Amino acid sequence: MENEPERPELAESCAAGIPYSLFTIMASQAFYSFTVVAFVVLTSILMLRQRLASSGQQPATKLHPLKSVPPEQLPKLIQSLLAELPGCVILQADAAAFQEAVDYSWAQQNREIIPACIVRPCNAQQLGKAVTILKLEHDRRSHAGASAAGFFTIRSGGANPGLGASTVQDGVVIDLSLFRDVTPAVDGSTVTVGTGAKWLDVYQALDKKGLTVMGGRSPPIGVGGLTLQGGISFYSPKFGFVCSNVVSYEVVLANGNVVVASASEHPELWRVLKGGSNNFGIVTRFTLRSMPSAPVWVGQMFAPAAFQQAKALKVFHDYVNHASSSQPGGFDENAAGPILSFVYVQSLPLQLIALHLVYTEAPDDKNWPVYWRATGFASLWSFYRSSEVQSHTSAVEHIGRSAPAGTRHMQATTTIRNHAETMKAAYDIFCHTTTKLRHVKGLLFPFTFQAILPAWMNKGHPNVLGLDGCTEPLIILNCSVTWAEAKDDELVRSTIRHTLERIDAAAAARQSDHPYRFMNYCMEFQRPYEGCGEENLKLMRETSQKYDPDGLFQRGLAGGFKLDITHKT
Template identity: 75%
Template sequence: MASQTLYLYTATALAVLTTVLALRRKREPPRQQPAPKPHPLASVPSEQLPEYIQSLLAKLPNCVILQSDIAAFQQAVDGSWAQPNRKIIPACIVRPCDAQQLGTAVAILKREQDRRGQAGVPVAGFFAIRSGGVNPGLGASTVRDGVVVDLSKFCEVVPAVDGSTVTVGTGAKWIDVYKRLDEEGLVVIGGRNSPVGVGGLTLQGGISFYSPRFGFVCSNAVSYEIVLANGSVVTASASSHPALWRVLKGGSSNFGIVTRFTLRSLPSAPLWAAQIIAPASFQHAKAIKAYHDYLSHASSGQPGAFDENAAGPIMSFVYVQKIGLKLISINLVYTKAPENKQWPFHWKETGFPSLWSFKRSHAVESHTTAVERFGRTAPPGTRYTMGTTTIRNDAETMRAAYAIFCQTTTELRHVKGLLFPFVFQTILPGWANKGDPNILGLEGCTEPLIIINCAVMWANAKDDELVRSAVRRTLEQVDAAAVARRADHPYRFMNYCMEWQRPYKGCGEENVKLMREASQKYDPDGLFQNGCTGGFRLDFSS
């Protein structure tokens, strides 16, 4: 199930990109888009398709999209946000309309797993689950020559009568959720990115503007409707299947397919949001110091140092190949907008306002507007990748990480269309464990942690491996620098992890034990461990 949240392509980088694309469109005549080419399987008669696909067709005739329906199939394939994943072509796409249809599809997939096991045929990775499809990890929500279970029909947004909760379909986009809730004067503790799907973000952790008040997004899910490996549909909550309920808070798609979440909600109110854009050439050291000092103070325990209305500050160093410059973007949010609409005292007293900048802005706006403006990802159909690591709040390690970023962008300076944000975000001990218990492994969090993530975009397929390997090497070098300074931390924010990362290693032995037990109880034959590709699987080897 595709993750995603917060692929923080900063507003700075996106503004530059938009300008470049607009100029290019003015110079170049419009090009005719080639018609989609049929896959070799498109010419195979339906009766010669694999037996399990024939079963899907027989049981769910209106839910299966075959390659022979070229236009509909291409449109469905384009549900994957990143261009490289659109080149991983499945045999068919199944798009169920309700949990019962999904249960039927899962039961057929389970029979195929059993058949393969009995025949000695490899079981690994013959289907994938797609919620929003934004995660750029290779094969995150698609599979070559297998079945993609597309959850886009699960997109309802239904507030409770008393307004305390909202039931949201797993395939809904966060921006659509917020727009619907605007009509009710409500908001949920949810993602900060417009196109990201609800499912992946909520199951893998998720950070909200409201996390300082309520914790991770996953810790604010009251219940889950989930289809299990045997095709049955159950509701997991604190009182019904509580062990399953617990591991779904960070355990991703290891236990079944969640169709609906019931999320805590609260009355919506305007936010205060600001952005500072500065040159990195002579302001990076001051920006790093301001960020480090803020985290130190906010976690000091001094009266008033931690403010639950202050969303975690986001500091991005952005290299833009087109202009050959590195910029700094500082994004600040305060969820209790001051009446005078000026800088809240909490942010005014930090080192951020004193940064020399060539652009700064602040505004009081709705939550929906803030998400539309502030939280964006790469445009659909572009080439991009991500990756993440975690360090402690150590100034020397932060400076070393910035130097590593600079070295990487120097090596990649000839990559056409390169846009390389290197982003710092924070988890404060004041909110790490608010809300319901989760399995993220931060129960003993007593110090601020910094999530570092790369979110890189480029233009040409020939640079795919170069850029991907550079991102991985950059993060490995940051890890080494952190280890050398004893500033490393095992936690990995799963929403930003790529296919080569192993986030469960940072969850702690007890949480991994809980997940293994739940998997063995609810998926004893390992359908989601073995048959499902993408996401992150539990390690049963130890």
């Protein structure tokens, strides 16, 4: 029972690229047989265009009383920011503007962390002034013996659901949302992008110029976080990680100075920013490699997991083996990595398989490209599948959205080798986890498999991800969980953490574990730099001490993954 609607609108979806609205609609029905499931799903898909046309960010919910404090009673740090940056500081007293700024964070749990103020600079010079003031406060606290830990944070896109990833209770949030310019070079070879831009906005602006860039596969994701932590694109098989395609960075250092880091200027800083995140300064702009925009082919399919979960795992495993081999037709740089997800929908309860494929050199029609037809994915049975050629922007917009803004959401990750028994063990642990969480209201739980292939993992400029000596394929496993109520926060978070620990133990027992962690999916408790290798870690620590000798971004900055450097006090 297959169908190919001419153009299904799948606008709300999970972080791994699975249509969120599809599962939301399914969750609202009472399904007593598979026939009913298929019928309702297909009918619902055809109705999505109208229903989603007006959908978007959920309205803000004011959960905390905000403080109205006279300026002279504000802490000296905030008074200094107000004096040096008039018009850039949003105080709690300005309730409407402050609430709007707080709700810029995507995940609801981060909207409930209330800072003392939000600083929104308009340019690198204003940001430099803000950093200078923060550095003075950091030094004052350090010299006074007071804690300088985590009193400010940096927010670019605000989409990271990690708890406190880009906000801080009673501290200062540096909001980079005004750094969202998109400026192509005259010859079209590069594009300079502000760190606060969202990827969808970047793609839409470049469509008018006939260009595109390597970037995120989900519209809410901001440029800054994804690019500094690694980033995978539909074009990664051709060019590598997103971070390895950055030509230069504009950076505000801990002393407030603005520098450009490139292969010829501050080359060690240029190198460590390719995966080193926010440990060295605040990047305001990225100059990225660009390419002519062209249509891409996108295919999706959905099926009940109970019918063929074992086959789906085998197909994925066999595909990764073949794509990593030297056999004819194995690796194709136009084939974006397949995204295979097992999705548990609590309110059915039902587990589905979702498969997402992209081919960046689109065929003349919407039929499957020859490369994908030759894989086992084409033989998977499904109750729904779609296949269409569309722009890169449309592909991201329609099939790559994350859980809706304002929902409780988290994700966490680990990495294994392409080992069939370990994949099966990880899937079984996922199933056990869904049993433990089956009473969590509104639970939607995609467990996703994605591959990093040796043919592309080291393309582009050198980075500090630690994969330069890797000659085998790796599989990123991602838990991406959405739920409804705050009372379940701790249960969900602790359960997912334990799930990852069990998967890691199962992989280690089979000698199929791997230290690399895809930082873009890491939870705040994880330690991704442990997988970067001693040489890269040494380079990052030395560069941090050179450009930030007093540790402003190691101690004063809340959020992000640290390098465990001991600085002078």
